Amino acid sequence: MPKMFNFDADSYADAFAERGYVHIPGGLPEDFHAKLVKYVEDSFEQKHLKDFARGDKQQAIFEFLEPEHYDELRETVASICGVDANSLTLSERHIKEYEPGADPYPLAHKDRFGSEFSVGFSIRVPEGSTLVIYPEHDVSVNPFNSTAELRSSFSPHTLPDAELKSAPRVEIQDQPRDVQIFRGHAMWHLREHGAGTTVLYLKLNTYNCDTLGEDPHSAATRQDTLSLANSAHSDWTDSNPVLGRRVDYLHRRYSRDWSEQFGVVIYGQPHATVTEAEFEALSLMNGQRTVSEISKLMNNSGMGADMQEAIRQLALRGIVDLLTSPIAMGVSRPKTLTQAA
Ligand SMILES: [Fe+2]
Numbered sequence: 001m002p003k004m005f006n007f008d009a010d011s012y013a014d015a016f017a018e019r020g021y022v023h024i025p026g027g028l029p030e031d032f033h034a035k036l037v038k039y040v041e042d043s044f045e046q047k048h049l050k051d052f053a054r055g056d057k058q059q060a061i062f063e064f065l066e067p068e069h070y071d072e073l074r075e076t077v078a079s080i081c082g083v084d085a086n087s088l089t090l091s092e093r094h095i096k097e098y099e100p101g102a103d104p105y106p107l108a109h110k111d112r113f114g115s116e117f118s119v120g121f122s123i124r125v126p127e128g129s130t131l132v133i134y135p136e137h138d139v140s141v142n143p144f145n146s147t148a149e150l151r152s153s154f155s156p157h158t159l160p161d162a163e164l165k166s167a168p169r170v171e172i173q174d175q176p177r178d179v180q181i182f183r184g185h186a187m188w189h190l191r192e193h194g195a196g197t198t199v200l201y202l203k204l205n206t207y208n209c210d211t212l213g214e215d216p217h218s219a220a221t222r223q224d225t226l227s228l229a230n231s232a233h234s235d236w237t238d239s240n241p242v243l244g245r246r247v248d249y250l251h252r253r254y255s256r257d258w259s260e261q262f263g264v265v266i267y268g269q270p271h272a273t274v275t276e277a278e279f280e281a282l283s284l285m286n287g288q289r290t291v292s293e294i295s296k297l298m299n300n301s302g303m304g305a306d307m308q309e310a311i312r313q314l315a316l317r318g319i320v321d322l323l324t325s326p327i328a329m330g331v332s333r334p335k336t337l338t339q340a341a
Helices: 009-019 030-043 068-081 147-153 218-229 233-237 276-283 291-300 307-316 335-340
Strands: 021-024 057-061 089-098 117-124 130-134 170-172 179-182 188-192 198-205 240-243 247-254 260-266 272-274 320-323
Touching: 009 021, 009 068, 030 117, 068 089, 068 117, 068 179, 068 198, 218 233, 218 307, 218 320, 233 291, 233 307, 240 291, 240 307, 247 276, 260 276, 272 276, 276 291, 276 307, 291 307, 307 320
Parallel strands: none
Antiparallel strands: 021 179, 057 089, 089 198, 117 179, 117 198, 130 170, 130 188, 240 320, 247 260, 260 272
């Protein structure tokens, strides 16, 4: 089976921990890259994502060329980024194509919340096309499910563009076959002189987050959750509950008369009300605690009596996934983020 990568992932771990990004020249084997080029030529039109078209950048969804490449991707990203491969969820697999008239100096953006690790495969890169990353200026995580929401959230005087003009910037003049990995949801970035560039972006996270439903295993995760929720009592109370993959955000919402609603929004769906106790229980789901442990914590704090059944109901509603083993969420923090926190 042809491999996706031909480099020693461990040798990039220190650089990623130090800087929050790595550039791996020639990281894709020639035969795999040739297949990617052919894939783009053959299938870009059919898999076009009209909903994701943004100005002069078109996108298409990518299907893995070999099923084994999914695990190879997770293991490689885990080694470089210092996280557990089993904790990684894929949240995006898009081919991005910059049109001939693409703005040579677009505004910087941050990737959606689920893009804890953004992995770029350079497929076609014209001379001068440059990935620009700002690894030191405002590396707070984009809490939204799109960069458009993040931009809309600013007032005119808090927009980042004026300060980014003088912020330290890293310019990566990538070549076809290169691989870039960076903290996409935390670091402002853009592509200058992008016209004619084609990049495959694979985004991953350690938060069980797949709002768009693009991880090939997300359907199985949901099915496993439903099976567990309907299984014998000890099976699901021993499981590790986490926010469901499609959950976009949680909120405490106030109407104009200041009455309060606790809610969860699954991507593309309306507000789903939960109780205050359920809201608290959701905040305790760190990937390590079991259903019974969370229930005990809630009981001890006087917040809720029978949270086990409440959590089972949340699982049936798609608000919670039940995992059969714990996951380590975001355990590795690079120096740049730790210092900025
Ligand atoms: Fe991006």
